[in-house]
Amino acid sequence: MQAKEPVMAKKYIARDPRTGKPIQTGQSAVSDASYEPTLGPWCALHPADIMSLAEGTLTQREVRWKNKTLTMTRKNGIRALSHVPQNMIMPAHKMLLAAFEDEDPLIRVAALEVLPEFAVRRSNELFDWLSVLLDDEDASVQKAASASLARAAPTFPSGVHSSLENELRHGNEQRRKTAWKGLEALTKTWPDVVADHVDSILLEPDVELRRRAAKMINAIVSRKTSAVWDLVSWALNDEDSQVRKTVAKSLPRLAKQDVRMGTMFAERAIADPDPDVRLSAIKTIEKLNRGHGRARDLILAGSRSTDVRVRRACVSLLPKLMDEAELRALVDDLLKTETDPGLVEKLMQYRFDAMLEGTEEQKNAALSPALAVPDIDKEVLLAQGKRIGMAPAPPSAALEPTSQPTPEQPAESPRQPARPTQDELMGYHDDDDDFPPEDDEPYF
Numbered sequence: 028m029q030a031k032e033p034v035m036a037k038k039y040i041a042r043d044p045r046t047g048k049p050i051q052t053g054q055s056a057v058s059d060a061s062y063e064p065t066l067g068p069w070c071a072l073h074p075a076d077i078m079s080l081a082e083g084t085l086t087q088r089e090v091r092w093k094n095k096t097l098t099m100t101r102k103n104g105i106r107a108l109s110h111v112p113q114n115m116i117m118p119a120h121k122m123l124l125a126a127f128e129d130e131d132p133l134i135r136v137a138a139l140e141v142l143p144e145f146a147v148r149r150s151n152e153l154f155d156w157l158s159v160l161l162d163d164e165d166a167s168v169q170k171a172a173s174a175s176l177a178r179a180a181p182t183f184p185s186g187v188h189s190s191l192e193n194e195l196r197h198g199n200e201q202r203r204k205t206a207w208k209g210l211e212a213l214t215k216t217w218p219d220v221v222a223d224h225v226d227s228i229l230l231e232p233d234v235e236l237r238r239r240a241a242k243m244i245n246a247i248v249s250r251k252t253s254a255v256w257d258l259v260s261w262a263l264n265d266e267d268s269q270v271r272k273t274v275a276k277s278l279p280r281l282a283k284q285d286v287r288m289g290t291m292f293a294e295r296a297i298a299d300p301d302p303d304v305r306l307s308a309i310k311t312i313e314k315l316n317r318g319h320g321r322a323r324d325l326i327l328a329g330s331r332s333t334d335v336r337v338r339r340a341c342v343s344l345l346p347k348l349m350d351e352a353e354l355r356a357l358v359d360d361l362l363k364t365e366t367d368p369g370l371v372e373k374l375m376q377y378r379f380d381a382m383l384e385g386t387e388e389q390k391n392a393a394l395s396p397a398l399a400v401p402d403i404d405k406e407v408l409l410a411q412g413k414r415i416g417m418a419p420a421p422p423s424a425a426l427e428p429t430s431q432p433t434p435e436q437p438a439e440s441p442r443q444p445a446r447p448t449q450d451e452l453m454g455y456h457d458d459d460d461d462f463p464p465e466d467d468e469p470y471f
Contacts (some may be wrong), residue, residue, distance in 0.1 A: 064144045068092035069107035072099055077111055080104025081122045105137040109144040120149045127156040132165040139171040143179040146186070154179070154186040161190060161202075173202045177209030184213060184220040192224065196236065207239055211246065218247040222254040229258065234267050241265075241273035248277040249284070256281075256288055263292065268301045275299075275307035282314040289314065290321050297325060302334050309340040323348055327357075335367050342370060346377065 064070075071090035072080070079085035081104035088099045099107075105126050108119045123145060126138035139160060146153050157179070160172040176194060180187050187209075194206035214221050221243055228240040244258050259281065262274035275296050282289025289311055296308035309329060315322045326348060329341035342361075345354060358378045365371050400408075400415060408415055 064109050065140075067103075067106065068097045069099060069103045070110060072104070072107050072110070074111050074115060077104050077107045078115060078118065078122070081108055081119070081126070102131075102133050102137040105134060106141050109141050109148070113148075116149055120145070120151070124152060124156065127160065132163075132168050135160060135163065135165070135168050136171040139168070139175045142175050143182065146179060146183060150183065150186060154183065154190070157187065158190045161194065169202070173205045177205050177212070180209035181212040181216045184217045188220070192227070195224065195228065196231070196233075210243060214243065214246040218250045219254065221247050222258060225258055226254070229261050229265070234270070237262075237265060237267060237270050238273065241270045244274050245277045248281055256285075259292060263295055263299075263304075268304070271296075271299060272301060272303045272307075275304045278307055278311040279314050282311045286315055290325075294321065294325055297329060297332075297337070302336060305332070305334055305337050306340070309337055313340075313344065330357075330361060331364070335370070338365075338367070339370060342373060 068090055069077075071092050072088065076085060076088045076099075080088060080099060080101050083101055085104075086100070089096055090099055091097075105123070108123055111119045123138055123141070126134050129135055129138075139157070142153055142157060157172060157175060160168055161176065163169050163172065173194065176187055176190055180191055191206055191209060194202055195210065197203045197206065210221060210224060225240045225243050225247075228236050231237060241262050244255065244262060248255055248259065259274055259277065262270055265271055278289060278292050278296060281292065293308045293311040293315070296304050296311070299305055299308070308325075312322055312325055312329075326341045326344050329337050330345065332338050332341070345357065349357070355378050358374045362371065362374050362378075365374060405415055
């Protein structure tokens with residue numbers, strides 16, 4: 028009976044090379060170029076021909092590819108090993124391992140080109156050979172190994188961890204550049220692994236390495252992880268101003284995610300000797316809750332900074348922090364020491380009160396407009412003969428008689444008030460008029 032093939036894992040699990048534990052990622056599924064085999068004329072080969080060409084028992088085979096007839100050789104058979112069916116994986120894996128130590132550099136290059144694709148199906152010993160071929164005596168093999176490392180890094184971070192760590196610091200500029208390209212691709216799939224690499228690179232004495240590491244921090248700062256916060260903190264303390272300047276550009280994005288951490292880093296960056304770092308701190312404060320106590324204190328302190336760009340940015344935020352009376356009091360204090368003409372003009376605008384110091388036109392413009400009179404109220408006022416606003420009153424309908432008097436009912440003349448008599452005007456009163464005497468009572 029034919030032996031039963033071992034069940035292959037459907038998904039690659041990246042593990043920390045130091046602890047062996049799986050590396051956590053925020054993405055449920057990772058899609059990368061190394062999962063998808065690169066297309067070429069070798070894809071037109073039959074699986075049996077692939078094995079025969081890779082083994083060397085078949086010298087060549089012609090195929091049709093994009094309306095052309097092409098001749099496939101052994102190197103094409105090696106390159107096509109990732110296209111064999113599942114029942115041929117084990118023998119194909121042995122052929123690939125044999126190709127890594129072949130005397131022909133072209134065969135070793137073909138094996139390195141197919142390595143990231145084949146490792147998805149079976150990765151045993153492949154990355155060990157990759158680390159060896161990175162230092163191959165042939166320059167073309169070294170270049171192919173470096174490119175294979177960059178392709179495999181986003182999918183197999185634990186498998187290439189040590190090789191990538193060495194290549195990032197390699198003396199050859201081209202190999203170092205290719206390794207950093209692989210690390211950049213790794214930021215989209217396994218940011219925690221990138222943080223681990225950057226952590227060690229920030230301790231390197233080579234300033235160029237630390238500057239590259241600071242750019243990697245910007246690429247992973249959107250990840251809400253304490254590891255990134257530690258990297259930002261260490262980079263802001265770097266002795267090189269370019270490192271601090273690069274990582275300071277990531278602070279506004281960090282402030283959107285965590286106000287507390289953003290405020291803390293902005294407070295440190297605003298006191299940096301480099302003006303570009305201080306300006307990034309101001310941009311960070313603009314993203315914060317300006318009503319927050321510490322953010323408010325930073326803006327008030329920045330309005331007295333020695334850097335005119337910092338002062339200009341902070342002064343523009345002052346009207347959003349305080350009311351008019353408090354703002355004018357602060358402006359009077361700032362004008363005592365401010366020397367920049369543009370800022371002096373802006374501060375004078377903040378202090379100007381149109382209601383008190385403006386012209387008659389400015390005072391009128393500062394008044395609040397009256398509310399519009401509803402249409403129903405206008406109709407009522409017009410019916411009552413009253414005017415609306417400053418408009419002249421219409422002829423009063425209320426004063427006109429509602430009906431004309433008839434001949435049988437003459438119109439009543441208006442009653443005239445009684446005129447007082449002279450005695451009433453002089454204050455005399457006749458009590459006898461109120462009580463007349465009896466008939467038999469004599470008069471005296």
